[in-house]
Amino acid sequence: MSNNNSQSIHLKKEILARIIEAFLSDNYEENTRLIPYDMRPKGAEVPYRCCIYKERAILKERVKAGLGFSLEEDDETKLLSDYAKEALEREKPDEHPLTVLDAACAGCVPSRIYVTDLCQGCVARPCQSACKFGAIEMVNGKSKIDGSKCKSCKMCMNACPYNAIVKLAVPCEDACPVGAIQKDSNGITRIDYEQCISCGKCVAACPFGAVNEKSQIIDILKHMKDDKKEVIAMFAPSIVGQLPGTIYQLKTAMEKAGFDRVYEVAQGADITTINEAKEFEERMEEGAPFMTTSCCAGYNQFIKKHLPELKEFESTTETPLYYTAELVKEKYPEAITVFISPCVAKRKESMDNPNVDYVMTYEELGALFIAKRIEIAECEESKFEVESSKQGRNFGNTTGVAEAVKSVAKNPEEVKPYIISGLTKDTVKELKKFTKDKSCPGCNLIEVMCCEGGCIGGNATINIPRVARKQLKTLLDESEDLKRND
Amino acid sequence: MAKVNVKICMGTTCFVMGSSQLQDLVDIVKNKYGEAVEVSGSTCLNHCTNSSEYSKAPYVTVDDTVIQEATIDKVLQEIDRKLKENE
Numbered sequence: 001m002s003n004n005n006s007q008s009i010h011l012k013k014e015i016l017a018r019i020i021e022a023f024l025s026d027n028y029e030e031n032t033r034l035i036p037y038d039m040r041p042k043g044a045e046v047p048y049r050c051c052i053y054k055e056r057a058i059l060k061e062r063v064k065a066g067l068g069f070s071l072e073e074d075d076e077t078k079l080l081s082d083y084a085k086e087a088l089e090r091e092k093p094d095e096h097p098l099t100v101l102d103a104a105c106a107g108c109v110p111s112r113i114y115v116t117d118l119c120q121g122c123v124a125r126p127c128q129s130a131c132k133f134g135a136i137e138m139v140n141g142k143s144k145i146d147g148s149k150c151k152s153c154k155m156c157m158n159a160c161p162y163n164a165i166v167k168l169a170v171p172c173e174d175a176c177p178v179g180a181i182q183k184d185s186n187g188i189t190r191i192d193y194e195q196c197i198s199c200g201k202c203v204a205a206c207p208f209g210a211v212n213e214k215s216q217i218i219d220i221l222k223h224m225k226d227d228k229k230e231v232i233a234m235f236a237p238s239i240v241g242q243l244p245g246t247i248y249q250l251k252t253a254m255e256k257a258g259f260d261r262v263y264e265v266a267q268g269a270d271i272t273t274i275n276e277a278k279e280f281e282e283r284m285e286e287g288a289p290f291m292t293t294s295c296c297a298g299y300n301q302f303i304k305k306h307l308p309e310l311k312e313f314e315s316t317t318e319t320p321l322y323y324t325a326e327l328v329k330e331k332y333p334e335a336i337t338v339f340i341s342p343c344v345a346k347r348k349e350s351m352d353n354p355n356v357d358y359v360m361t362y363e364e365l366g367a368l369f370i371a372k373r374i375e376i377a378e379c380e381e382s383k384f385e386v387e388s389s390k391q392g393r394n395f396g397n398t399t400g401v402a403e404a405v406k407s408v409a410k411n412p413e414e415v416k417p418y419i420i421s422g423l424t425k426d427t428v429k430e431l432k433k434f435t436k437d438k439s440c441p442g443c444n445l446i447e448v449m450c451c452e453g454g455c456i457g458g459n460a461t462i463n464i465p466r467v468a469r470k471q472l473k474t475l476l477d478e479s480e481d482l483k484r485n486d
Numbered sequence: 487m488a489k490v491n492v493k494i495c496m497g498t499t500c501f502v503m504g505s506s507q508l509q510d511l512v513d514i515v516k517n518k519y520g521e522a523v524e525v526s527g528s529t530c531l532n533h534c535t536n537s538s539e540y541s542k543a544p545y546v547t548v549d550d551t552v553i554q555e556a557t558i559d560k561v562l563q564e565i566d567r568k569l570k571e572n573e
Contacts, residue, residue: 010503010504010555013502013503014503014540014541017540039541242506243498243501243502244496244497244498244501253498363502366498366501366502367502369498369499369502370498370499370502370503370534370540373535374498375497375498375529375530376498377496377497377498377529378529462501462502462506463506463507464506464507464509464510467506467507467509467510
């Protein structure tokens with residue numbers, strides 16, 4: 001499940017652009033307060049909700065998330081202008097990156113078992129007798145489920161001879177690989193932050209846009225504006241193809257947008273590759289059955305929270321972001337560093353890394369360009385201090401990490417990759433099996449990327465992976481191979 | 487017969503708001519209409535620059551018709567309409 005051009009994502013980007021525009025205007029707080037009214041002025045058509053008032057109320061909530069606030073414990077009486085002001089005053093962004101918008105979420109039925117029109121209202125009523133909770137009553141001669149009593153056990157479903165009872169999908173629950181998001185007994189979705197690996201699949205899956213990211217955009221803009229410290233961007237390799245123009249034009253565009261310097265995280269990926277190849281060789285010499293990669297933030301969280309037994313097989317090599325941020329902070333210790341990210345999981349990783357101050361997703365970066373009216377394709381190209389390798393630039397593409405390690409291994413033919421492209425309930429089972437058996441038949445390097453297709457399919461990406469991959473190939477063909485010097 | 491000319495705006499705003507995903511039109515149109523329709527990506531067509539009109543991006547033009555919040559289906563419908571007109 002990667003990004004798509006759905007309306008809820010369109011809306012999210014529009015809101016981000018409007019928040020940034022408000023910030024850049026001469027009356028940030030008031031203009032922020034007006035966003036829902038500007039988007040749905042008096043007499044405007046009501047595209048999604050029951051009435052214009054609910055549309056605005058939900059937009060107001062989305063703006064709050066865009067300002068970086070949690071929606072679970074918000075104060076509905078407070079004006080958006082007060083939130084806007086508060087966003088400027090905070091020192092640190094909120095700890096957990098996701099938040100659920102209840103009012104938007106109510107879209108999915110609270111009870112997940114539903115009696116369809118196929119119900120024949122039969123005399124035997126096997127559904128009623130199968131239900132242990134007394135949740136089935138007869139209304140107008142047909143079965144009806146009382147949502148407050150139903151425990152979704154599916155006994156009635158299995159009992160009905162007409163297949164008239166169905167289980168309704170709850171997309172966020174279905175998308176979550178670790179069962180961390182669920183509707184509570186009131187039908188409201190809650191994220192269990194102890195279980196959540198911040199992979200962002202629920203954000204992409206919810207058709208109502210009810211799962212929101214708490215943006216750090218205001219925090220970043222504030223640092224750009226006060227000009228006390230340099231603000232340095234580090235963009236992930238998967239950004240290629242996510243915006244118009246080349247990455248060299250993108251660098252110029254980002255400098256125009258307010259960043260003082262721009263680094264490629266692919267530079268850190270080159271360090272990851274070399275270290276990981278060395279570690280792989282050492283582990284194989286010591287007789288390990290396999291090693292698994294460690295650069296995907298969602299996967300790292302997964303191992304920590306759900307499969308700690310896999311830890312001993314996980315590479316201890318740091319992520320490309322880690323090495324890049326370390327290099328940047330060594331050179332510019334006072335600077336504010338911003339990671340430009342394809343996904344929400346990296347927000348979590350960044351919070352645990354003192355060298356990364358903030359995270360801006362591709363969608364947020366896109367919104368910044370919209371608000372500042374910057375045409376990337378018209379920008380001059382500018383070079384990076386260090387050119388990254390072909391392998392480093394391919395890190396965000398499925399198979400990219402394993403191929404990179406293989407390309408610098410002493411005996412490449414001994415590296416036998418097993419690729420997991422997307423952490424799902426099924427691939428989680430696979431990983432559990434490899435861990436339990438302490439073996440991955442025929443393979444010794446398990447590459448795991450949480451999103452299907454790799455970071456290119458991250459929840460905050462803009463382009464279709466297939467199209468982005470074409471553009472990536474053009475860049476890879478121009479890039480140099482990585483060399484190992486030992 | 488005059489060719490129908492389709493331009494997909496690939497300016498920053500349209501690209502971010504969804505025209506990146508319209509790039510498939512090039513192949514779809516070629517297969518469906520052959521030489522009768524020409525599709526190309528374009529630098530910013532300037533439809534988004536008036537006030538906050540980016541909320542209606544992405545924009546595509548089919549001859550002189552401007553399609554806002556363009557999708558592949560909307561564009562194909564307009565092409566069919568234009569081809570019928572030209573008949």
